[in-house]
Every structure is written in structure tokens, then in C-alpha cells.
Amino acid sequence: MSNIGYHLLLSIFWLIISYYSSYYEVYRYSKGIEIFGKLLKQFFFISLITFAYVGYKYKYVTTDEVGFYIFSSFILVGLLKYSIFFTLKKYRILYGGNHRNVIIIGNGKSVDELKDFFTTNPDYGYNLSHIFDLKKEKKKEILDSKNFVIQNKVDEIYISINTLTHREINSFIHFADNNLKTIKFLPDSKNTFLRNLAVEYYGYIPIIALRTIPLDKEVNKRIKRFFDVVFSLIIIIIILSWLTPLIALLIKLESRGPIFFKQKRNGLNYEEFYCFKFRSMHLNPIADLEQVQKNDPRITKIGKFIRKTSIDELPQFFNVLLGDMSVVGPRPHMVSHTEMYAKSVDKFMVRHFIKPGITGLAQTNGFRGEVETEKDIINRVKYDIFYLENWSLLLDIKIIIATIINAIKGEKKAY
Template sequence: MSRSTHLTILQYVLGQELPRRIADTAILAIAAQIVAYLQLHMPLSLAAPVHTVLLYFCCALAFVLFAQLDLYTAWPERPAASMFMRLAVSWALVLILGIFLSRMVHGIGRLSHHWLLYWYMTSMLLLLLYRAFSYVTLVRLRKLRLGGKRVVIVGYGQAGREIHRRALQQPWIGYDVKAVVANADEAGILHDAHITRIEQLNQIHGYVLANQIDEIWITLPMTAAAQLRPLQIYLRNSLVDIRWVPDTKAIQMISSKMSNFLGTPTFDLNRPASSGASGIAKHFLDKLFALAVLMALSPLFLALALCIKMSSPGPVFFKQVRLGLNGKKFMIYKFRSMKPHQEHGKLTQATQDDPRVTRIGKFMRHFSLDELPQFINVLLGDMSVIGPRPHALQHNQMYEELLDLYMVRHRVKPGITGWAQIHGYRGETDTLEKMEKRVQFDMHYIQNWSFLMDFRILVWTAFKGWSGKSAY
């Protein structure tokens, strides 16, 4: 192989996700062995078996979860402090889950705590050094213009601008946009004077030949479908790679993942990020967490139940039908915070200083303690710990006609807390603008879900989200 070929392979190994995932897993295994020799003075295979069990579990979890925790997406563009925190939290989460799984199959009484601590610290150091080396090497390769490809983008609408932005964000991959085919409106958005504007489709082939172009990216919107046939004719003699990037963002849905359906490539426009194997893992983690909370807070449940019974006549729990996953109805549980009353066919939201709210109810609402019985719903599988809040049926009927994507919230399980709630959109929604903003945050969560995002919401809720001015 030539020197250029070797460098291209190196660029792939350091720049692509799968090789980096393999490298991270190998680093964890190597660090475990190094620490075993230094701390236990023996190979890991001769130590208590729990060490090897933990290593296997953590390596498997890291290979799967590090990608889910967004450690490989445009990582060189992130600030060093942000990358360090994300890596530290992700590795800690993997280690905690590994310890939990190890305990289920093997006792951890003989696990060396010193080995565990130094394994975490050594792994962090090696993972950071690997990322620093990768970044410096990729930048160096890019400066040498090794393996770089010259590109023409056909169409500079939303999809064209997005793919251009991503190419600029990841310069180590080596794509250099030299020209765009854009109409007058799109050209006004193009501010880079070094990028040529091609006005007509029939001019593309000549430009490709004259400027040694390597790839053409077609990003025309769906409204420009009529141009695809003549474009195919104009490019039939262009002997370069041609990629089609469909403008699926023009359709307001929650995803644009491509899959193989009946042997045909299709786009899944309505599949949430938490589907598939990740969704199964989230389901089981929800149930484990809910069970732990219910066991730990059982004395508080009993105390609140007694206070509710003493404050006013009526049941301890308030029950109401809500919509769950894919619109399936379920019965939600809350601690009753109001005096028994009739709605007379019209739902009236609680307002500030609402006379229907009892004294203990006001206290519970302020700290969101009335929501705690929903961990029972999580245990039953009707809800998730994290997700969009379930609204009353009357609100669903009202807002599904007013907000385009309102009902898409029900493509995931509703949650006890969520992305909208930790950003202040909780409690009363007395205006369309408030509900619209809440739905926007819910959609962001559904489209960008990850285990790390759930962890952030959970921590934020524990320290900030359980009380606030809008909780009454």
C-alpha cells in the first residue's frame, strides 16, 4: 500500500464511529488489566471472579451505551470541559450499571474498591488521551489535504444548508464544498465568497469536469421533484459519486430514519428515538427505578395518605383517564389534593389560591408530591419516569386541532417529569402559547432522546424541578 492509502485508513479508524467504539472498549479492558497488576499484583484472571464478570459487563455496556449517550457525534467540536463531563458521567453510569448486573449474577463482597476506583480513573485518563491523539491527528491529516473530496451541492434549501453545516463541523472527514446549485432566494443565504454559485442544472457537468469534483450531493426539496428527471439526464456522463439527501425535514414528523421494509428502503417518519433495543432497556430501567422509589418512599406515602384523610373527606388517590403510548387509555394515579367536587362536563385547571385545593394539597402541589403515586403507573408499564406529561382528555381534544404536532407526543410513554417541565413549562397552561412551547420541548425530547438526556432530566428534577412558582 502507498503512504496515502495508509493515511486514509488511519483517517477512517480515528474518524468513524465503529472503530472508535471498538477502541474505547479495548481501552477499558486494557486499563482494567493495568490496574490489576499495579493494585492486586496479579493478572485479572487470577483475582476474585467478580472482577472479570464486572469487566465483561462494563465492556459490553460501554460498546452499546457510549453511542446512545452521544459520545461520538461531532465530538471534536465540543468544548473540552463539556467533552470531559459527558465522558465522565457516561463512564460512571456504565460502571454503576455493571456493578448492579454483576451483583445479580455474582456476589460483590470480594470486589476490590481500590481496583474499582483506579480502574475508573485510569480509564478516564486513557480515553481522554485517545481522544486528544485522534483530534490532533485528524486535524493534521486535514491540513495536509489527504483524502479530501471536492463537492457540489445541488439545492441549498434546509437539507442543503444542514448537510453543508455538518461538513463544516467535521472537517477531519475531508469534504470541501466548492459550489452549490441555488436559486436566487437560496443564494442570498450563501455568504461564503469562495463557494461558486451554479445557476442552471445543465451547467453542473461542465463545472465538475473543469474543477476535478469528486462528489455531487442532491438536496432538492420535495417540491422540486420535477427537476430530478432532467437532472438525471444532465449528470448521466458525470463519472463521480452522486448522493441523494432527501429533504425529509420538509415533512413535520419526529424522525427520518431509513430502514429496510419488505426488501425496500423506506423512511420511518414517525418512529421515536427511544424505539427498538434502547426502548426495551429504558422500559426495564424504568421499572427498576420505580420499584426502588416505591420501596424507599413507602413511609412518606403512608404519612401523606393519613394527612389527606384528615384534611377532608374522600379517597386518598385521585384517578383520571389519560392517553398513554400510541393513544392507549390508562388510569393515572395522584394523591388527592382537592376537595371532592363536580366538573359538570368541563375541566377546570387548578389556579393560584384555588379554593378547591386543601391545605395538605397545596403543600403537595408545591413540591409535586401529589405526583408520586405515578411510580405505580410506571411499575404497571403505563408510564415512564421521563417523558411528556400526560394531559387530560379534554385538553387533547382541544389542542389536537390547534397544534399540528400535539398528538405526536403520544408516540412515547408519558412521564412523571420531562424536558418541558425542567425548563419551566409545568403546571397551568392557560394560553395557547404556553401549550405550544411545552409541545416544542416535548418534541425536542422525543427526537433527541438518549440515556444521558434522561439522566440529566432526572438529576435536574431532583434538585430543581419538583417545586416552582407554576406549581399550585
Template structure:
């Protein structure tokens, strides 16, 4: 007999805890601005309205602490602005605005800690057998093995009972033909039924839909994928028609794109003002003393949507005719003495912060390739152009993993593109910060292929 589920209490309990944190901190730390009925109503109603409009509370079984982390930051920013705007609306004069910034920071930290503890508890509770769902699959195809990985993960709280299919099987999880499923579902308290669309007729599906609706059972359809599913795929609805988007790029979202651009402008401005402002004249003298030619080396490279831009570097080679077609190799005679130092420490790349400031590049992203290499690789390397869905970067995931500089073996470019595509599909601010920190570490410690 299935134990009673208390999953319907999760959201009310979380709302109660969140409001307790907010009201408790405000009561104990700033009673002078909190203890009046209007303020209390405002703080609580504002939280309800903001979380409702952000759809903050509904959670899926596969959701983790990091799943909707952006939504959490949205909430903190919007509620923070609402909190401080209340002082202007009411004319309440807080003693020290810095003190209230500290108060709000404490609230955010406590809310975040609770969120983390919530997911730790849920995972532990489900792994011990609580809050589970009985599931069966109707119609077996090669996707069953993949979806079983989800069902078999104890942290998600699924109990996989088996599958039904008109083709008999010796598998221990084979439960019988499709017509046998109805009695089994009722007798075994099945909560969710997953149907493989390619294995069922229209009448089979309609019978299952009617059966599920009449017995309070959730029915989920696994579409016929034609072997086209990708890790970056999402499902969108056009009116009532589900449409598969096979290439969802996180940086296509307005928040991600704008936030990354703001970060790029701020970061590049700091580097230009506090580093390049004195480094440029110093290197101008050193580079000119060793070899004739300009301070900067500019080269046409491909960026976002394969558009060409002028990539800027400190000149590290003697002027030569192969600069736009031949990459630097180990012990390359074209590299000057000062150039070897610049390349070893990646200082030669610093002028690209001008490219970042102007919007042609980002601090982090796939490294831009020269035009000749793009023309070669887009033909010879599968999915090469996917890396051009985002702006190129001064540093990137492939670079911190050791795939930078000269292409010696075919696997070098294949692994570089694999990591570039992974970055495009999995971008986050946390990933960017990790790449920046590891880039600085690698520049200080020295890299084997930095020549």
C-alpha cells in the same frame, strides 16, 4: 494554496492515546495481573474489536463531545465486562476486586477527559483556520440560508466559497451559472460540493456525479424537502433508497427505552419502600380526619400511544362531581386544608410512583392529561398528540419551566406542548436528571401555580 491536512491522522492518534491510557494505568497500578504477554494482547485486541463493532472512531465534522455520548457509555460497559471476565477465563486472582473497580474507573475518567480535550482542541484548531474544507453549493433555494449557518460556524472547519445557479443574483457569494462550476471547483481546490436536487435536472446531477468521482471531490445532495423537514428527522436506508423519518424519538431505541425503564423501576422502588411505606398510613389518618372519602384519588388519563390508565394521587379535594372535568384553580373551594399543603409541595403526586413501578408512567415525561382535556386539545392544539409518543411522567420539562396546573391563557397550553415535544425529541438521561433536580428544588421553594 491550501495547507496540508492531517485529518487522516486523527483516528490513529486517538487510538494510540486510548491504548496508552489503558496500558499505562494497568502497568503502573496492577503489574501483577497485567505483565504477561497474553493479558497485554487480550486488553489491546479487545479494545480494537469492541470499538470497531461500535463504529466508535469515525467522526463527522459536526460531532461534539455530547454527540455520541451513549456510544461512549456502551464502550465503557462492554469493555469493563470484558476486562473483568478475563480474570475468570485465565484463572488470574486479582488481590482486591474493589481495587480493580477503582482502576477501571480511573481508566474511564482519563478516556473521558481525553475525549473532552480532543473536541476542545479540534474546535480551537478549526476556529484558527486549520483542518478546513472548501465548499460550494450548486443550485440556490431557501435551504441555502439554513445550511450557511453550518458552513459559517468556525468550529466545524468549513470555508464557504459561494453558490452557482442559472438564475443570476446580486449576492456577493454568487459565483455564476451551473456550467461555470466545473472550472471553479478545480481552480480553487474545492473539497465538497453540495447540490440542491430541486434545482438540477437528472442530466445535471449525473454530470456532477461523474465529475466529482473523476476528481476526488465529495458530492452531497440536498433533497427537495417540500417544506417538511423537522428537527426530529433522520435518514434511513432501505436497500439503496434513502427514506426520511420525520419523527425520530430517542426513546424508540432499545438502549434508551430499556435503560429508562430500569431507572424508573429502581427509582420508584426506592420511593415506595423508603417514603410511601410510612407516608401512606400517616396521610390516611390526616386526610380522613378532615373530610370523608378515600385516601387515593384515581382518574382516567391518557398515556403512551394515547392509552388510558388509572392515574393515582393522594386525595386533596373534598369528593365532588367536577373532579374528572375541571382542573384545580386558584383558591379552589374544593381543595381541603391538608390538600393545600399536599398540592403546594407536590406530595399529592407521590402515589404516581406506583404508576411508574407498574409501567404506566415514567419518573420524567409529559404530564398526563385527563381524558376530557385530551379530547379538547388534540383538536385545538397543533401536534398535541406528539407528546404521547413517550410515557407520561410525574414531572416534566414543561413543569420545571412554570407551565403546570391551571390553563389561564391560550399561550399556557401552547408553551406546555412546545416543551413536551422538545422533551420527546431531545430526551437524554442528562435532561432527565436535570428535570428531577429542578423539580425537587421547586417543590422545596414552592411554586406559584401549585394550588
């Protein structure tokens, strides 16, 4: 592909596409999977342009040749982009270069978490110069912090909204603007979980929405649904078609009762549905009331195995086909527990803005199975809210891969 016209056209479209896809918006805090998503988006449109140009201009160039050209370009550009990204990370760790001097103003849990982030992630290149906690002489510390910014060439100021008054915050914004400093804010104590705020305009009136949910967009709903249906059909045809009779036989040989266990769960918009599983317990009257615990006498021998390997969850792919669940999403709880947590756990109901999943971000981060402490359910909700506010198809794929790896390795709370 040495045609000058093609490369000129490609260069123009590359710049236009990269502007709208934010291809070059890779920051020190960006994740590897985000970069991969930008690469896929960029090359999807570049592929369309290439095939269109070749189809119009050349008659004897085969699809395989064009495909190889695009694939090899994708690999080379990806290697270059990732090389720069990871080289900068190493450079920051080994030589302390490409860093940003930062200070934190305020106190509280969010300040402590940000301090830990800066100190435990040197590859991001943030040099935490000082923390002004404003606990003693507030006015003096505020003045000292501004002087410190000027004298020590601080690049970024992080402020805890909870610690300052509205007037003091405005004063810092004015100071930062007039001294060419970046200012960022930590959410206040009421925002226990990070909000993904969005600004919408009603005419010329700015309206702030508390969070954006990508799956509220129709195009994202259709993409996720298409993926769910295709993935579920693959699992049902390739795995469940032969595994179900085998598991059914083993369940029947050990204990009386049905092969499948169905239980009411709360799903999208808090609506109830029946969640399917392979039966892993002896028939008992408290199956809908008490979670399974370690060494639970209700669990059968085959049940112990299918729970450990997560095989008992596989019938939920039928729930996905029916539209009650998604492959990835917040795990649904039994109705009695949902009612309990809704009253005691802040933001718990937010999980029901999207469909529940067979697996989820919380489960791949160690919060699956029995809820032993309040911390377990709080962290589960925290991950679920992060997922619904930051959904992408790539994130779903990443969670699925992590789930498969965890199932093979075996999980501590898989009982």
C-alpha cells in the same frame, strides 16, 4: 496490569468494540452526554474482557484490584476524551480554527433556525459564508451558489428541500459529489418536527420508514422497564413509605375527601388508565375538565405546597409499577384535553407510541403545567417527539436529574 498478552488482546478487542459502539464517532455537534454513553458502552465490554482474562490467567489478583484498574482507566480515558472535545470547542471560539465553511440554499423557517444555530454556537466551528435564498432570480442564484462554493472553498452545503424542485436537488447532489463537498438537507414544510428516518431493506428493495423509535426494540423495552421498576421501588420504599402517612394527615386536616386523586388519562396506544396523585384541591365537579390555573381557588393550602414541590406527583410511581406509565416519557393529559389537542395540534397523537411519564423532556425545558398558549402545546409535542425518536437510558437519567434540580429550585409554572 503489565502483562503484554493482556494489552495486546485488549487493543484488538478495543478496536473491534469501538467499531460497533461508534466510540470514535464524536462530531463537533455531538453532545457531552452522548460521549459519556459511548464511554460507558466501551468500558462495559472492556470490563467483561478484563475480568475474563484475569480469572483465567491469574489466581491471586482480587476483584477489588481489577475493579480499581478498570475504574481508574475509565476516568483517565474519559478525561482525555472530554479534554480534547472541550479544547476544540475553545479553540474554535478563541482562534477560529478547526472550522467548516458552509452555505445555506433556500428559504423558510428551517433556514432561519439553522442560520441562528450557526451564528449563536461558535463553539461548533461552522462559518456561515452566505445564504442564497432563491427569492429573486432562482436560476441565476443557483449558478452563483455553485460558483461561490468553488471560489470560497465551502465545505458543506445545506439545502432546504422545500425551495428546490426534484431536478434541482439532483443537480446539487451531482455537483457536490463531483467537487468533493458535503451536502445536507433541511426537511420540507410538511416535516414540522424533525424526522428520524430509517432505511430498511426488503430483500434488495430499500424502504424508508418515517421514524425510528428505539423503544420498539425489545431489548430497549426491557432495559427501560427494569430501570422503571427498580427506580420506583426505591422511591416507594425510601420516600413514600413515610411521606404518605404525613401527607395524608395534612390533607385530611384541611379538607374532606380522599387522600388520593385519580383521573383518567390516555397512555400507550391511546389506552385509558387511572393516573394517581395526592389530592391537592377541594372536591369540585370540574376537576376532570379544567386545568389548574395560577391562584386557582380550588387548590388547598397543603395542595399549593405539594404542587409547588411536585410531591403531588409521587403516587404515580405506583402507576409505573403497574406498567401504565414510565418514570420518563411524555406527560399524559386528561382525556378531554387529549381529544381536543388530537384534533387541533399536528403530530399530537405521536406521543402515544410510548408510555407516558412522570416527568419528561418537555417539562425539563420549561413546558410543564398549564397550557396557556398554542405555542406551549406545540413545543411540548416537539420535545416529546424528539424524546421518543432519540431515547436512551442516559437521556432518562439526565431528565430525572434535571427534574430533581427544578423541584428543589422551584418552577414558575408549578402551581
